[in-house]
Amino acid sequence: MIPQIITIDGPAGAGKSTTARRVAEALGFVYIDTGAMYRAVTLAVLRQGIELTDAAVTRLVQTLNVELHHGPDGQHTFLNGEDVSLHIRSAAVTNAVSAVSALPGVRRALVEIQRRIGRQGGVVMDGRDIGSVVFPEADVKIYLVADVDERVRRRLAEVQLRGEQVSEAVIRHQIVERDRLDSSRADSPLVRPQGAIDVDTTCLTIDAQVQRILDIVGEHRTV
Ligand code: DC
Secondary structure: OOOOEEEEEOOOOOOHHHHHHHHHHHHOOEEEEHHHHHHHHHHHHHHHOOOOOHHHHHHHHOOOOEEEEEEOOEEEEEEOOEEOOOHHHOHHHHHHHHHHHOOHHHHHHHHHHHHHHHOOOOEEEEEOOHHHHHOOOOOEEEEEEOOHHHHHHHHHHHHHHOOOOOOHHHHHHHHHHHHHHHHHOOOOOOOOOOOOEEEEOOOOOHHHHHHHHHHHHHHOOOO
């Protein structure tokens, strides 16, 4: 049998979302981008001008409906019925998301949704704490890394493709700062999950990353 839950964790820009999406497609699985869920909550916090305390944001989260839908052109993120897929990639959201996702009440609410989706099986889920906290018992856990210069280069190419004018220095600062905050927070920091298999993507093409993970999944197949 093919493993039913595949987790992919790692720092910003390691290639998680593209790789996870392609692995899911190859296996006929659903891809769950948990970073998009934290981004949607962050967008709501910014729009409503909510104070960044655990109590205030936890209250807000309980009024939100965050959903991921899959269409022919990929995954879309909905916040209370509105497609916010583009809004959640803005610089304002990117700069605030680490602080919002460090709040325990936010994590509790989103982890519950992630577990509910994952228990249905046939998922590839990427994030920062999926193999360590959300599904520590997952069949296959991947820890995706790449050196920081390469991650900066990739993020820069990605934002330029969206037509944004951002300097390399700004992207580098965002990535280094997000790594620091995501790895040092008290609740569910980014760590290499126990039992995870390391995949360093610094010198790998997307095709090679996807193939490497499919090979690992194949090795875990049971009869
Ligand atoms: O993967 P991403 O860059 O879209 O994630 C945005 C932020 O969300 C990331 O900086 C930390 C947070 N996050 C998290 O805390 N836990 C997850 N499982 C996924 C993302």
